Amino acid sequence: MISRREFLMATVALSAIAGPGMAGRWTRAAAQQSLSEDALLASEDFGNVTLVHITDIHAQLKPLYFREPSVNIGVGEAKGVPPHVTGADFLKLYNIEPGTPHAYALTSQDFAALAGTYGRMGGLDRIAAVIRRVRAERGEDNVLLLDGGDTWQGSYTAQQTAGADMVEVMNALAPDAMTGHWEFTYGADRVTELVESLPFAFLGGNIYDAEWNEPAFDAYRIFERGGTKIAVIGQAFPYTPIANPRWMFPNWSFGIREEDVATNVEAARAEGADIVVMLSHNGFDVDRKLASRVDGIDVILTGHTHDALPEPVIVNNTLVIASGSTGKFLSRIDLDVRDGALKGYKYRLIPIFSDVITPDAEMAALIDKVREPYEDELKRELGRTDSLLFRRGNFNGTFDDLFCQALLVEREADIALSPGFRWGNSLLPGQAITVEDLHSACAMTYPAAYHSMMNGKLIKDILEDVADNLFNTDPYYQQGGDMVRVGGMGYTIDVNAAMGSRISSMTLMKTGEAIDPGKDYAVAGWASVNEGTEGPPIWEVVENHLAKNPMVTIEENRSVKVIA
Amino acid sequence: MRLTRRQALGLSAGAIAFAATGLRAVPASASPEDAQKRIMDFTGGKTPESGKITLNAPEIAENGNTVPVSFEVESAMGGDDLVDSVMIVAEANPSPAVATFHFTELSGAAAATTRMRLAKTQNVIAVAKMKDGSVYMDKKEVKVTIGGCGG
Helix, strand or coil: CHHHHHHHHCCCCCCCCCCCCCCCHHHHHHHHHHCCHHHHHCCCCCCCEEEEEECCCCCCCCCEECCCCCCCCCCHHHCCCCCCCCHHHHHHHCCCCCCCHHHHHHCCCCHHHHHHHHCCECCHHHHHHHHHHHHHHHCHHHEEEEECCCCCCCCHHHHHHCCHHHHHHHHHHCCCEECCCHHHHHCHHHHHHHHHHCCCEEECCCCEECCCCCECCECEEEEEECCEEEEEEEECCCCHHHHCCHHHCCCEECCCCHHHHHHHHHHHHHCCCCEEEEEECCCHHHHHHHHHHCCCCCEEEECCCCCECCCCEEECCEEEEEECCCCCEEEEEEEEEECCEEEEEEEEEEECECCCCCCCHHHHHHHHHHHHHHHHHHHCEEEEECCCECCCCCCCCHHHHHHHHHHHHHCCCCEEEECCCCCCCEECCCCEEEHHHHHHCCCCCCCEEEEEEEEHHHHHHHHHHHHHHHHCCCHHHCCCCCCCEEECEEEEEECCCCCCCCEEEEEECCCCCECCCCCEEEEEEECCCCCCCCCCEHHHHHHHHHHHCCEECCCCCCCEEEEC | CCCCHHHHHCCCCCCCCCCCCCCCCCCCCCCHHHHHHHHHHHHCCCCCEECCEEEECCCECCCCCCEEEEEEECCCCECCECEEEEEEEECCCCCCEEEEEECCHHHCCEEEEEEECCCCCEEEEEEEEECCCCEEEEEEEEECCCCCCCC
8 A cells, every 4th residue: 555655754764762861852853853844744746636634633722742542452343453453563563663753643652751752742733734735735625624523622721611712713724514522512502503603514414303303414515626526424423412411412313323324425426426525423443334334435534432543444445534633643635536436545644743843823823812811720730740641541541540549539439430531631750730731631511520329230230331332342332432440449341241241350449348239339430421410520629639649640550450 | 504393393392202112110121032922923923034124223222211213114015015014022121012003005105213112222123014924024232321431
């Protein structure tokens, strides 16, 4: 494939080894020299249409650290294939040298050291610069910019403005269409208000009026670009009313609705579309299965599961493209569309190295403007971490360990539960923990930290339920999050066992005793989907904990034993 | 964004409830064998073949108390090619028989939509009985979850 070599061009002649003593200015300077903006972005002229895909930005306006998972287990047909390949295996699969910029961007290997070398990634002002360049190179009329959703939620400022900051900044970026997931957690009224204000299309062919079972949003739109007609079908996250509080948008029903996707592909073709693109928030494995069963989709721009892959996965003549999350990457797909069909493509996953790509000045000014009212609070320091804090991974993350510790102590619980979200930035050892950092891991509209008595059987049922959402061998039954994080309790999980029998050896850590199915335990958690959940917001709980314990050190988490 | 029928009619939320067959406090669920017996009673002992009928149901229920389900049967609905009736069965509900729909030539098409209550994760089965006595089925697993940790 062409794309692998092209992808690697940027890493040729780079062998930055980042030992503890080397992660200083010299290596960063060297990295910047080799990793020039041109090497990252220059592209041969190919085809007649360019798709630009960004997804799962989670309201991250500024450059950040985001560690990719070290554990991402695939089951069934997805076992051992991308995106379920991590660390050294990932580097080997894609011929990436350890220690290189791309190794840093795409894996968790030596993350803290390489982060010191290569710096923060993302930033919508850098994304804006890349998009401006693509539009200039290709001509505005030949470019489609598509946003896969999870754009309006995930930061302090998005929380404070109920998504308005992101809408303003994204409008300046001028996408052609978007779809959604966390957007819906602002509630039906707010979503309707924002969607109606958009100067571009909000597409969701799988969103229906729950009562009348009629489409609630436009399913697709046909764009004329580069002398061709491109249909973009929107697919919102199918399990939004299950993974998030349904009571916040009770009149909308979602679902995969594969038969509707097929119908919309046919309808778009009948309307004269030369190619069909699906802008999807299904998650990678769901889209891989959907591509194998629905004919006629040329490109699926997938999102939700936050995977970043340097090459498309090709299924049933469909290119499935995974563009990462938090603004760390942007996908550029140059297409050759002729005689009503896709004749060829060139793909590049562009890592947004914030020290390499010059920010777009206008966008930088706009970002500063929307953040300005909150700047003092954003910077406020709550503590400092000695350990690398991160969230991504199937079973635990150090940031979640901190959340669980705070819940156990502040809410006086035996067991803590923290949701397996895939968003949440990383913090390097030695970094201050600011309000902005904390909120990158918990800004949401249902943050109540509950305290509730649950018996051992119910706790097991919850773990089994979430495990099946993650490890059901049929991707259509997967919801795309990670396993619920547990504090104060250890357990063993056999990912390949049947629903209801994956979890065993549940042990209360403080006594070492086995969890008794009939006994009640005090459980603290947050982000319950139930209406009327009571408790202080999770950020208050963590902030109080940090006030008493301002230096964070997280020991390696050995409480989950995995059989895979 | 589209104008929904609710907006057009000026209705407020939650006005209409569809009939559900589940009982409120039931001690045990039926077994797949009970469901099988119901199907055999319906087909007159014939084992249904797959094909002809398509059952649509969500993979994961958004609300186990009201799960939308629909089916359509490939049929000319005229002459010899007629659907007599379609039965929907929920394998693990306390009372597995959800509904039976009867059709005539005047029905035009053998298709229907309803909502049902599902006690837990289980298979939902739709069986079509044709006028000539042949029987067809489609099956879909619908998961009923606690929910809340995705994203």
